[in-house]
Amino acid sequence: xxxxxxxxxxxxxxxxxxxxxxxxxxxxxxxxxxxxxxxxxxxxxxxxxxxxxxxxxxxxxxxxxxxxxxxxxxxxxxxxxxxxxxxxxxxxxxxxxxxxxxxxxxxxxxxxxxxxxxxxxxxxxxxxxxxxxxxxxxxxxxxxxxxxxxxxxxxxxxxxxxxxxxxxxxxxxxxxxxxxxxxxxxxxxxxxxxxxxxxxxxxxxxxxxxxxxxxxxxxxxxxxxxxxxxxxxxxxxxxxxxxxxxxxxxxxxxxxxxxxxxxxxxxxxxxxxxxxxxxxxxxxxxxxxxxxxxxxxxxxxxxxxxxxxxxxxxxxxxxxxxxxxxxxxxxxxxxxxxxxxxxxxxxxxxxxxxxxxxxxxxxxxxxxxxxxxxxxxxxxxxxxx
Numbered sequence: 001x002x003x004x005x006x007x008x009x010x011x012x013x014x015x016x017x018x019x020x021x022x023x024x025x026x027x028x029x030x031x032x033x034x035x036x037x038x039x040x041x042x043x044x045x046x047x048x049x050x051x052x053x054x055x056x057x058x059x060x061x062x063x064x065x066x067x068x069x070x071x072x073x074x075x076x077x078x079x080x081x082x083x084x085x086x087x088x089x090x091x092x093x094x095x096x097x098x099x100x101x102x103x104x105x106x107x108x109x110x111x112x113x114x115x116x117x118x119x120x121x122x123x124x125x126x127x128x129x130x131x132x133x134x135x136x137x138x139x140x141x142x143x144x145x146x147x148x149x150x151x152x153x154x155x156x157x158x159x160x161x162x163x164x165x166x167x168x169x170x171x172x173x174x175x176x177x178x179x180x181x182x183x184x185x186x187x188x189x190x191x192x193x194x195x196x197x198x199x200x201x202x203x204x205x206x207x208x209x210x211x212x213x214x215x216x217x218x219x220x221x222x223x224x225x226x227x228x229x230x231x232x233x234x235x236x237x238x239x240x241x242x243x244x245x246x247x248x249x250x251x252x253x254x255x256x257x258x259x260x261x262x263x264x265x266x267x268x269x270x271x272x273x274x275x276x277x278x279x280x281x282x283x284x285x286x287x288x289x290x291x292x293x294x295x296x297x298x299x300x301x302x303x304x305x306x307x308x309x310x311x312x313x314x315x316x317x318x319x320x321x322x323x324x325x326x327x328x329x330x331x332x333x334x335x336x337x338x339x340x341x342x343x344x345x346x347x348x349x350x351x352x353x354x355x356x357x358x359x360x361x362x363x364x365x366x367x368x369x370x371x372x373x374x375x376x377x378x379x380x381x382x383x384x385x
Contacts (some may be wrong), residue, residue, distance in 0.1 A: 001136075001324040003052055006073035007066050008033040008328075017325035020332050023059040024372060030332040039080035039122045041115060041172070043089070045098040048074040048081075050148040059246070059290035061318045080126075082118045085111040088167040089143040092254040098112050108171055109158035115175035130338060131181035132331045133172065135210075138248055138325075140167045140189040141256035142263070151196040166190070173197055177204040182338050184330050185210030185321065193357060202344040209330060209346045212261075212354040216244060216269065216320040217295035217315050221362040224299075225272040225312075226333075234302040238269055243286045244293035246319055253285035254304075268354065268362040293319045305351050326352055340378060348374040 009015040016019035021028055046268075049071055068255040079222050083101050086094045106114070123131050145165040148154055157164040166174075169189035174182045177200055179364050185191030185208070192201055192208045202206045213360045214222065217240055252258045264283045299311040330352060337346055351357035351367035361367055 001089045001320075001327050002038060002048065002074065002077060003062050003066055003312070004201075004324050005036055005328065007032060009036075009073075010069070012066065015325075017322075018329055020065050020329045024375050025384060027340075028336055028375065029382065032333055033328075035332065036042060036328075037080075037126050037128060038077045039126070040077075041082050041084035041118065043084040043086060043093070043097040043101055047080050052074035055320065059292060059318065061291050061321055078120065080122060082115075082173075084137075085115065085168055085171060086112045087105060087161055087171060088140070088164070089137075090254075090257060092165075092251050092257055093140065094167075096251075106162045107159050107161055108166060111171050111180065112158065112175045115172060116179045119175060119179040119181055121157060123181075130335055131176075131179065132184060132334050132338075133176035133181050134184040134327055134331060135169050135172060135187050135189065135191050136327065137169065137187060138251035139187055139257050139261050140169055141254075142259055143167055143190055145245065147190070147194040148311055149195050151200055154196055156351055166194075169344075170194065172198060173208075174200065177201060177206050180204070180206065182206050182334050183208040183210075183285040184327075184334055186213040186327060187329070188212040188263070188355065193355070198345060198357065207334055207342050207344065207346055208357065209334055209349045210353060210355070210357055213323055214325055214352060214354045215319070215326065216293060216317050217297065218354050219364065220297070220313065220315060222268060222272070222362055222367070226363045226365065228299075228301060229273050234300055235269070235273055235277045235299060236308070237280075237298075237300045239298045240282070241297075242281070242283045242293060242295045243289060244291070244319060245285060246291045246293075248319065249283075249285040249289075249293075250287075252283050258283055271360055271362045280354045291319050291321075293317055326350050336378070340381070 009013060031291060038053065051063060052067055056064055056067065056380050086097055086101060087106060118132055147165045167190050169191040173183050173192035177346065183192050188211060191210055193211050252261055266279055266281045269279060295315040297313050298306060302308050333349060345357035347356060347359035348370045350359050350361060351364060351371055
């Protein structure tokens with residue numbers, strides 16, 4: 001994403017994969033690429049430039065020429081990075097953290113206050129009009145305890161890490177909300193999706209979108225499942241097997257972290273079909289694959305006269321390359337919605353997510369229509385204004 005922003009800002013690449021660069025979005029007055037200033041939090045050590053070059057050396061994912069021209073861009077962002085928090089992140093993510101951060105002791109409230117201060121300082125130093133916080137961290141384990149529906153029951157627990165049910169992604173959300181920043185959850189982690197936190201977003205007057213970016217196999221499910229429903233073909237079973245080798249795959253190799261991802265990938269079929277076929281979703285870490293993810297799906301369905309038939313497909317894509325333009329799109333769209341006065345969840349962004357906020361619609365074509373309708377309304381409002 002950072003390499004792409006650096007290249008887009010200087011006009012070195014075409015905006016392939018960015019839907020906000022297509023004609024219907026031209027009248028929205030979206031933030032331009034050079035206006036996007038990147039900062040953030042991380043728990044891992046190491047320079048950004050080296051990490052980006054590893055994407056080339058291990059996965060052949062980023063052309064070296066683009067990296068050669070992005071060195072200054074990476075260096076500027078590196079100066080804006082601050083230590084993240086490990087409170088509620090889970091053992092697998094904590095095992096990846098730099099030593100100094102791994103020994104830090106803080107309560108959830110202290111973590112929220114520290115991150116909020118970082119966001120506010122970032123905005124002041126860079127003279128920013130708006131900040132959009134995007135969760136791109138590795139998938140956390142599901143919360144071990146239920147999260148109360150009322151935030152008033154959660155708030156006192158922020159002083160005790162052992163009692164607080166909120167994971168790290170939700171602490172980042174609260175820090176963003178307290179700083180007046182919007183929030184995008186591109187992961188299946190809880191983030192701002194619990195009901196009590198969705199209410200916080202409305203009360204704090206911020207916009208939020210999520211959760212779990214839809215980039216590959218699940219994207220195809222949301223396109224193909226409506227076909228079976230429309231033709232009245234009974235899906236008896238749908239099996240999806242996923243293998244990949246990047247750091248996300250390494251984290252998901254932990255069964256607890258994997259549980260959150262599998263749940264996010266598996267629920268949409270029943271919502272589209274109107275019934276629950278037998279399903280199986282597997283995710284396996286194969287280190288040699290690097291950032292390349294392969295998904296093989298087997299669909300067993302029944303047609304006229306009860307005749308069973310099969311459809312199979314294989315999807316192979318570079319995980320980070322698929323996600324990066326969607327993140328840029330989301331930042332531009334959420335910022336524009338916030339500028340227009342929209343607050344709370346943004347259901348018209350459903351086509352970007354496996355588990356969208358504020359809407360149960362999972363048919364991709366219908367979700368895209370929701371986005372286009374919003375664009376048409378915003379464009380009309382801009383013309384009238």
